[in-house]
Amino acid sequence: MIAVRAREIPPFIVMDVLERAQVLETQGEEVIHLEVGEPDFETPACIKQAAARAMTEGKTHYTHSLGLLELREAITEHYQHKYGVSVKPENIIVTAGTSPAMFLIFAALIEPGDEIILPDPHYACYPNFIRFLGGRPVYVPVREENGFVYEVEEVKKAISPRTKAVLINSPANPTGMLTPPEVIKELAELGIPLISDEIYHGLVYEGKEHSALEFTDNAFVLNGFSKAYAMTGWRLGYLIAPSAFIRPMQKIQQNFFICAPSIAQYAAITALKEAQPDVERMRAIYDERRKYLFSALKEMNLAPKRPPQGAFYFFINVKHITTNSYRLAFDILEKVRVAVTPGIDFGKRGEGFLRLSYANSLEDIKEGLKRLKTYLERYAG
Numbered sequence: 001m002i003a004v005r006a007r008e009i010p011p012f013i014v015m016d017v018l019e020r021a022q023v024l025e026t027q028g029e030e031v032i033h034l035e036v037g038e039p040d041f042e043t044p045a046c047i048k049q050a051a052a053r054a055m056t057e058g059k060t061h062y063t064h065s066l067g068l069l070e071l072r073e074a075i076t077e078h079y080q081h082k083y084g085v086s087v088k089p090e091n092i093i094v095t096a097g098t099s100p101a102m103f104l105i106f107a108a109l110i111e112p113g114d115e116i117i118l119p120d121p122h123y124a125c126y127p128n129f130i131r132f133l134g135g136r137p138v139y140v141p142v143r144e145e146n147g148f149v150y151e152v153e154e155v156k157k158a159i160s161p162r163t164k165a166v167l168i169n170s171p172a173n174p175t176g177m178l179t180p181p182e183v184i185k186e187l188a189e190l191g192i193p194l195i196s197d198e199i200y201h202g203l204v205y206e207g208k209e210h211s212a213l214e215f216t217d218n219a220f221v222l223n224g225f226s227k228a229y230a231m232t233g234w235r236l237g238y239l240i241a242p243s244a245f246i247r248p249m250q251k252i253q254q255n256f257f258i259c260a261p262s263i264a265q266y267a268a269i270t271a272l273k274e275a276q277p278d279v280e281r282m283r284a285i286y287d288e289r290r291k292y293l294f295s296a297l298k299e300m301n302l303a304p305k306r307p308p309q310g311a312f313y314f315f316i317n318v319k320h321i322t323t324n325s326y327r328l329a330f331d332i333l334e335k336v337r338v339a340v341t342p343g344i345d346f347g348k349r350g351e352g353f354l355r356l357s358y359a360n361s362l363e364d365i366k367e368g369l370k371r372l373k374t375y376l377e378r379y380a381g
């Protein structure tokens, strides 16, 4: 018999959309991909060269379970330089992607029945990690009219004796919105640890991203190289945590993952030290697409009230068309060959929305919107 935790974990629906799109492609159909949250850029050349060097030099062994000291020092410098916060290398654990870092943090925090406060909508996988570890996600609505930002009063009301942390993700997946610094500050003042997923930092077009560490030491930071450095397949991320948690998390890492990939770690040192111009180049291109999409969606009456400020997503309200975003997304795929992510993937309050990713060329985005327009005219009357 298959264990309940394995039977009951929900799928990551965006992967189901992608896999259905791939079936259509093997049948010769041309699908426009606006579903996946993955940079369309290649990893910058200097990073690839650093990896090739590491490989040639035989740096192919296990590393320290916390990660290479040189990489942790580079992360320290990055946080000092970008946010003016001082982080010690011994408070960092390098992991095989941000996802394992999430696992380590939740595993170190949650006893059965403990609660983690999450925004709704939210990145699809958070509640699944929490439930898998016996915890309970407690949702606080974030509303379109409020820029999809927490209302601190509502967070306060959601706190119980079992609350272990409040999660913030800014800029956010799926909404692309930033949490203003004064809100992070107020959340920090609640005295509950913050878990701050900073994976989209570096991809901000309006305003400025802030680390939770600017406001409190009582925080767990998640970050990684997948998005800003276009390194999804390298599988490299990290966490920053209070000292008392490091040894327990290190033991989990040693047992379950041993260490993060060595070649990716060497490459990441170069990413932090040399790839900022590449990050800026990619950011500028995303911004151009974002501006195009906002005005094109406006013409289609699908634009959000405010343009997203970061990441590479638009979360568009389609409640006037459907209350079943799952069915709508698959119908759009079948009828006009555009893959989009149903809002329900991101929680109950994501229902009635679709997420469009602009991690795709402007040419594809234009073709995708043209097809969406056709779909709306023909099938969504």
Ligand SMILES: Cc1ncc(COP(=O)(O)O)c(C=O)c1O
Binding pocket: 037, 096, 097, 098, 099, 100, 123, 169, 172, 173, 197, 199, 224, 225, 226, 232, 236, 237
């Ligand atoms: C908000 C957020 N956090 C974490 C991740 C996971 O990233 P990684 O590739 O580093 O595991 C993603 C991936 O889409 C994400 O959107």
